[in-house]
Amino acid sequence: MVRLAEPVRAHLHRPAASATAQVRQVLQAKIVLATADGLTNSAIARELKISVNTVRTWRGRSAWSHRAFAAQVTGTVFAPVSPSPN
Template structure:
């Protein structure tokens, strides 16, 4: 009897330094940053906390592919 194992892809857990986190936080609230830059910064900050890609995608209302790439 064979079993199927489903792997749940998770975001890469990143160990961001405080200076990197501060820069990413500034990008998320910047009025002059491009929308995609701010979104990527929010995704990176979320990934640093370790949730799954799907959870980050749901939270940000984007596709899992956007989070993954």
């Protein structure tokens, strides 16, 4: 399950409800919000009338970029992780 901070959730609601945003932005926002609500891939696919593979693709893209996206939306700066001293 994905947990979204309120500023991130609010930011995602804008393109999800937009009539003028790019289709891919709307789709990604809806998938991330549905994931945060606890829906499964198949439930998201049914709700959005898309294939399960499309949901998996967007969830994968969102998973690797979620931290950077949340940082951008909230203005948080993450310090780089230094390598292990081994």
